Amino acid sequence: xxxxxxxxxxxxxxxxxxxxxxxxxxxxxxxxxxxxxxxxxxxxxxxxxxxxxxxxxxxxxxxxxxxxxxxxxxxxxxxxxxxxxxxxxxxxxxxxxxxxxxxxxxxxxxxxxxxxxxxxxxxxxxxxxxxxxxxxxxxxxxxxxxxxxxxxxxxxxxxxxxxxxxxxxxxxxxxxxxxxxxxxxxxxxxxxxxxxxxxxxxxxxxxxxxxxxxxxxxxxxxxxxxxxxxxxxxxxxxxxxxxxxxxxxxxxxxxxxxxxxxxxxxxxxxxxxxxxxxxxxxxxxxxxxxx
Amino acid sequence: xxxxxxxxxxxxxxxxxxxxxxxxxxxxxxxxxxxxxxxxxxxxxxxxxxxxxxxxxxxxxxxxxxxxxxxxxxxxxxxxxxxxxxxxxxxxxxxxxxxxxxxxxxxxxxxxxxxxxxxxxxxxxxxxxxxxxxxxxxxxxxxxxxxxxxxxxxxxxxxxxxxxxxxxxxxxxxxxxxxxxxxxxxxxxxxxxxxxxxxxxxxxxxxxxxxxxxxxxxxxxxxxxxxxxxxxxxxxxxxxxxxxxxxxxxxxxxxxxxxxxxxxxxxxxxxxxxxxxxxxxxxxxxxxxxxxxxxxxxxxxxxxxxxxxxxxxxxxxxxxxxxxxxxxxxxxxxxxxxxxxxxxxxxxxxxxxxxxxxxxxxxxxxxxxxx
Numbered sequence: 317x318x319x320x321x322x323x324x325x326x327x328x329x330x331x332x333x334x335x336x337x338x339x340x341x342x343x344x345x346x347x348x349x350x351x352x353x354x355x356x357x358x359x360x361x362x363x364x365x366x367x368x369x370x371x372x373x374x375x376x377x378x379x380x381x382x383x384x385x386x387x388x389x390x391x392x393x394x395x396x397x398x399x400x401x402x403x404x405x406x407x408x409x410x411x412x413x414x415x416x417x418x419x420x421x422x423x424x425x426x427x428x429x430x431x432x433x434x435x436x437x438x439x440x441x442x443x444x445x446x447x448x449x450x451x452x453x454x455x456x457x458x459x460x461x462x463x464x465x466x467x468x469x470x471x472x473x474x475x476x477x478x479x480x481x482x483x484x485x486x487x488x489x490x491x492x493x494x495x496x497x498x499x500x501x502x503x504x505x506x507x508x509x510x511x512x513x514x515x516x517x518x519x520x521x522x523x524x525x526x527x528x529x530x531x532x533x534x535x536x537x538x539x540x541x542x543x544x545x546x547x548x549x550x551x552x553x554x555x556x557x558x559x560x561x562x563x564x565x566x567x568x569x570x571x572x573x574x575x576x577x578x579x580x581x582x583x584x585x586x587x588x589x590x591x592x593x594x595x596x597x598x599x600x601x602x603x604x605x606x607x
Numbered sequence: 608x609x610x611x612x613x614x615x616x617x618x619x620x621x622x623x624x625x626x627x628x629x630x631x632x633x634x635x636x637x638x639x640x641x642x643x644x645x646x647x648x649x650x651x652x653x654x655x656x657x658x659x660x661x662x663x664x665x666x667x668x669x670x671x672x673x674x675x676x677x678x679x680x681x682x683x684x685x686x687x688x689x690x691x692x693x694x695x696x697x698x699x700x701x702x703x704x705x706x707x708x709x710x711x712x713x714x715x716x717x718x719x720x721x722x723x724x725x726x727x728x729x730x731x732x733x734x735x736x737x738x739x740x741x742x743x744x745x746x747x748x749x750x751x752x753x754x755x756x757x758x759x760x761x762x763x764x765x766x767x768x769x770x771x772x773x774x775x776x777x778x779x780x781x782x783x784x785x786x787x788x789x790x791x792x793x794x795x796x797x798x799x800x801x802x803x804x805x806x807x808x809x810x811x812x813x814x815x816x817x818x819x820x821x822x823x824x825x826x827x828x829x830x831x832x833x834x835x836x837x838x839x840x841x842x843x844x845x846x847x848x849x850x851x852x853x854x855x856x857x858x859x860x861x862x863x864x865x866x867x868x869x870x871x872x873x874x875x876x877x878x879x880x881x882x883x884x885x886x887x888x889x890x891x892x893x894x895x896x897x898x899x900x901x902x903x904x905x906x907x908x909x910x911x912x913x914x915x916x917x918x919x920x921x922x923x924x925x926x927x928x929x930x931x932x933x934x935x936x937x938x939x940x941x942x943x944x945x946x947x948x949x950x951x952x953x954x955x956x957x958x959x960x961x962x963x964x965x966x967x968x969x970x971x972x973x974x975x976x977x978x
Contacts, residue, residue: 318823318848322815430642432836437870444849451849526812526840536810571816576807577778 318450319568325456327564328463329522333537334544334556335470336514342551343487343507346409350391351515352534352541353420358384358516359523359533360424366439373439377462377520384516385509391416392508397501417534424531432530440524459521466517467557470510474553483507487551543587549600558598632673633923633930635916636695638706638716643683644809645708647835647864648731648908652708653678655909658897659916667920669928674920681707685715692716696723703728703935705915710734710782717741726922726936730915731908733858734785739958746939746958748915748949750881752782752789752857754959759879759966760793760855762977767853769828771800773821775814775841776832778806786832786857794830802826809837818845832857839868846872853877861907866972876969877977882907882949883965885976890917894948906974914947921945 333355340348358380365376395412402408441454474480482503485493494500522537523529544563548555563583570582590598637656640649660676668674677699681688688707695701696719703726707713710732720727721742729747732738733755739745763769772794777783794801802824805817818841821829831841831854838860845854855877859865866873884895884905894913898905922938923930945952950962967974 318819319816322813322819325815326813431646434868442847444847453847455847527843528812528836528840533812536812568816571805572820575778575805576811576817 317448319572320565321447321450321452321456323565323568324561325460325525325564326568327561328460329518329525329560330537330540330544330564331557331560332463332466332514332521333518333541334548334560335467335553336511336518337541338545338548338551338553338556339470339507339511339514341545342553343483344396344409344504346396346406346413347542348391348396348413348508348511349410349538350395350413350416350420351511352538353417353424354384354387354391354512355515355519355522355537356424356529356531356534357387357420357519358512359519359529360428360433360531361516362520363433363435363523363529367433367436373435373524377517380520381513381517384519385513387516388508388510388512389505391512392505396508397504421531421534428531430531432528434527434529435524440527455525459525462517462521466514470514470553473510479503479506540583543583545597547587547590547597549597552597552599555597555599631671631928631930632675633703633919633935634699634701635674635676635919636691636699636701636704636706637676637678638681638688638691638695638704638708638712639678640683640708640712641678641680644834644836645683647862649680649683649708651862651864651904651906651909652706652731652912654898654901654903655912656705656916658894658901658903658909659913659920662893662897662913663916663920667917667924669924672923672928672930674916674923676705676916677701681712681716683709683712685712688712688716689719692719696720696725701725702930702932703919705730705912705919707732709780710738710785711780713738714741714781717745721745724936725932726939728915728919728939730911732782734781735789736785737781743958744936746918746954748918748952748960749911750960750962750964752786753792754961755879755881755964756786756789756857757793757796758964759877760790761797762966763828763853763855763877764797764799766977767828769799769826769853771802771824771826772828772830773802773824773826774804774830774832775817775821776804776806777809777834777837779808780834783809783832783834783857783859786859790830790832790857807833807837807841809834811837812840814841814844815848818848818850822848822850826852828853828855830855832859834859835862835865836868839865839873842869842876843872858907861974863904863906863974866969866974873969873972877966878969878974879964879966880907880974880976881960881962881964882910883963883976884910884967884974885965885978886948886950888946888948888950890946891948891950910948914949914952917947918942918945918952 362376362380365371395416399408443454445452482498486503544559548559570579679691713732714737721744727745733752735751776787860878921942922935925941926934926938943953952962955961966977968977
């Protein structure tokens with residue numbers, strides 16, 4: 317039972333991270349490899365707010381998330397928009413985002429150094445609750461709660477608001493959306509804002525969860541995030557969530573039963589199997605090309 | 608003709624001046640992990656070394672001999688250590704090398720020094736295999752896990768009377784794996800039943816799964832072999848998951864940085880140590896005072912690094928004040944019963960260190976020797 321809680325906890329972070337990833341992919345058909353760098357930068361921002369400015373963690377969290385969103389907008393403007401007209405914009409965008417990720421990581425290294433940093437004691441709650449046979453720490457509960465809340469907020473945004481409709485329209489066909497009067501540039505910027513905010517939130521929560529923020533923390537989730545969105549179906553948000561939680565639970569049980577050396581192997585083996593048996597992912601839609 | 612003769616005279620005078628000079632400087636290269644996973648150890652080792660270099664100038668070295676130390680960062684990585692060693696040996700032409708911080712790194716870099724016939728004094732490598740058995744130019748001041756852990760665990764068992772244990776270790780690092788081998792052997796020898804074993808990798812941050820699995824088996828004690836960063840995360844997460852039993856760690860825990868990062872979760876953790884901080888020996892008192900005067904925190908790694916320099920100074924003395932590579936190599940073989948912060952130090956026939964270890968417990972945010 318405790319392992320299930322552990323899995324849900326890890327899964328929340330994966331799901332949140334993957335949601336941002338898959339949002340941009342759904343809208344722009346581009347893999348934003350700088351997502352993990354935003355993940356890391358947001359964690360550092362929150363750390364700076366709590367550690368240096370001594371803000372309460374719950375106050376620092378939204379500020380850091382908004383900052384991450386703004387970085388996302390900046391990223392879009394600098395790394396993606398100039399390449400948008402081109403025929404190879406998918407690949408060039410990918411490479412451009414890779415460059416941005418490297419730059420971000422170097423900036424973080426220059427600003428904070430290569431060590432592992434911690435949130436100061438007392439800024440992270442450490443009470444524990446008993447739930448059935450499992451012990452859930454307050455941090456874990458808060459993180460699961462915030463993740464679920466953000467996912468629900470995203471769903472509401474996409475389904476019920478005008479911006480959400482516009483995003484879905486642009487995801488469907490940017491040209492048609494533009495013809496229908498949607499400000500495509502603004503929508504794309506908004507998508508990046510949301511995506512980076514989600515990725516950044518995942519970063520802060522990850523940093524709080526394991527009390528560890530370092531310039532290379534994005535690397536460990538980078539591949540996992542990719543695996544999650546492929547597993548869930550690229551462009552599918554419910555897929556990302558499902559796969560995120562699924563992978564979290566699979567990882568935890570693999571470590572417990574087989575040992576930690578098997579963890580990554582099993583995760584990617586599962587991905588491999590799903591790709592073989594169901595290439596579009598668990599909830600992805602088969603690609604249809606209309607003339 | 609006269610210009611040639613003039614040049615010859617100048618040349619001869621200059622060379623004569625050189626041989627007449629009594630001042631010789633022994634240049635030592637220190638390859639330390641100042642960044643990366645082992646940065647917490649490297650930082651304090653550097654303090655110990657720089658302090659020792661100053662101290663030995665005050666009387667331990669024969670007159671006219673100076674010690675110069677060049678400190679370089681090996682980044683806690685084999686590749687970087689190898690290039691640092693090559694620079695030391697070929698460009699800076701050091702007479703001896705101290706380091707590197709991690710056993711894993713040493714297995715890659717020390718063979719280069721062995722091939723170049725440059726003596727290496729390891730001050731924090733504790734793996735049993737792969738260090739001094741590289742060759743006769745590799746010497747070791749730090750006690751191996753198999754010299755520290757058995758005594759420490761026996762004392763701990765006499766106090767806590769544990770009969771079952773859960774073991775967690777890092778399986779991708781030479782030191783943590785070697786530590787695990789010793790811990791397992793010692794537990795078997797003490798008749799303690801190992802209920803479960805879990806592993807992790809150095810880059811892991813989430814240990815909840817492993818700790819939960821071990822906790823479910825209800826052992827009396829949790830035995831962990833990990834480097835400091837992982838160690839603090841493991842201990843913190845274990846306490847968060849509700850593990851209130853005893854925890855015993857290997858040499859990786861032996862850093863005040865571990866206590867600092869784990870905070871209140873570190874209380875009561877037991878660690879075997881090569882440095883008996885309570886020892887009244889003169890060298891130890893001198894070391895502690897000097898560290899305190901500089902505002903450095905004295906810990907096992909600083910004490911071992913400091914001792915490494917003392918040993919090199921003694922080797923130079925034994926070599927009659929000569930500072931070449933072969934001289935130091937010969938001198939190291941003659942070091943016996945040297946008074947160091949670690950105690951009375953000698954080398955074993957296999958060039959490993961030998962002195963009395965101790966066991967400590969974390970109390971009120973500090974390491975205290977368990978008498």
